[in-house]
Amino acid sequence: MRIAFIGSGSMGEAMISAMLGQGAFAPDTICACDIDQTRLTTIGGKYKVRCTSDVGSALSDSEVVVFSIKPQVLAKVMKDLKGKLSEGQLALSIVAGAKLDTIVKGLGHDQVVRVMPNTPAQVGEGMSVWTATSAVSQEQKDAVQTILRAMGKEIYFPEEKYIDMATAISGSGPAYIFLIMEALIDAAVHIGLPRETAVELVTQTVLGSARIADESGKHLAQLRNMVTSPGGTTAEGLQCLEEGGMRAIIAQAVIAAYEKAKLLGGDNAK
Numbered sequence: 001m002r003i004a005f006i007g008s009g010s011m012g013e014a015m016i017s018a019m020l021g022q023g024a025f026a027p028d029t030i031c032a033c034d035i036d037q038t039r040l041t042t043i044g045g046k047y048k049v050r051c052t053s054d055v056g057s058a059l060s061d062s063e064v065v066v067f068s069i070k071p072q073v074l075a076k077v078m079k080d081l082k083g084k085l086s087e088g089q090l091a092l093s094i095v096a097g098a099k100l101d102t103i104v105k106g107l108g109h110d111q112v113v114r115v116m117p118n119t120p121a122q123v124g125e126g127m128s129v130w131t132a133t134s135a136v137s138q139e140q141k142d143a144v145q146t147i148l149r150a151m152g153k154e155i156y157f158p159e160e161k162y163i164d165m166a167t168a169i170s171g172s173g174p175a176y177i178f179l180i181m182e183a184l185i186d187a188a189v190h191i192g193l194p195r196e197t198a199v200e201l202v203t204q205t206v207l208g209s210a211r212i213a214d215e216s217g218k219h220l221a222q223l224r225n226m227v228t229s230p231g232g233t234t235a236e237g238l239q240c241l242e243e244g245g246m247r248a249i250i251a252q253a254v255i256a257a258y259e260k261a262k263l264l265g266g267d268n269a270k
């Protein structure tokens with residue numbers, strides 16, 4: 001399978017790096033296409049993939065065309081490429097907010113997959129959610145799974161509405177977690193821990209907590225109770241978080257991100 005990336009910025013690079021890193025793809029099966037020549041030189045040097053600034057040659061030689069450009073430039077890129085994808089070629093978009101219908105109409109092509117990946121894909125721990133038009137074949141869906149599994153986990157949704165919801169959780173989620181980690185590190189420094197130690201304590205605590213949540217089979221409340229002795233330090237800290245409205249503010253953040261994802265989709269459709 002040959003894959004072209006239209007746009008090889010941070011997310012395109014994360015995908016290329018994961019696909020090569022897992023050994024699922026050979027460098028000569030991947031083509032990076034970008035208008036930024038410096039970017040192409042970097043990607044070509046680092047990953048030994050084929051590089052071009054000519055979108056036509058990237059297209060002509062690929063079964064899967066990944067659209068990894070910013071939402072603001074999607075309309076222009078689709079206008080340039082309208083009618084140029086042939087039957088059997090798959091358009092795979094990771095552009096936030098861009099609906100299947102928008103891409104089908106924009107490209108004049110009906111075999112389209114929409115993916116919402118996230119940045120932990122860079123280390124093979126990504127969470128990608130995706131959906132497809134009815135014209136996408138089972139073989140093409142299998143190919144999409146191979147690409148996405150190189151980056152971590154993937155979930156297919158037959159209904160597109162779940163993509164905007166997942167955008168607010170797994171797409172934006174790493175940023176929420178990083179903010180919480182920063183807050184914990186700053187608080188650790190505030191009570192007197194050296195910053196370097198604080199970073200290590202917090203990072204390993206988050207990694208370990210995620211693993212036990214994933215592997216123990218226990219409910220999160222059960223895991224929390226295991227750390228919370230009666231009248232102890234954790235109970236004191238948790239009480240403070242509840243009084244500060246942590247659950248409510250997280251719910252508000254997710255709802256705000258979801259509303260924004262729907263709004264972006266609406267804007268792109270125009």
Ligand SMILES: NC(=O)c1ccc[n+]([C@@H]2O[C@H](COP(=O)([O-])OP(=O)(O)OC[C@H]3O[C@@H](n4cnc5c(N)ncnc54)[C@H](OP(=O)(O)O)[C@@H]3O)[C@@H](O)[C@H]2O)c1
Nearest residue numbers: 007008009010011012034035036068069070071094095096
């Ligand atoms: N970052 C995330 O966490 C994340 C998560 C999920 C989905 N996404 C989606 O992934 C997409 C890519 O994001 P990104 O952060 O990788 O963007 P990015 O770093 O800006 O990369 C896009 C690249 O495409 C180039 N480009 C612009 N117009 C082009 C054209 N006509 N032909 C070929 N290349 C062109 C850009 O060059 P210039 O810089 O010169 O314009 C840039 O090098 C976005 O749509 C975003 O919504 C991102």
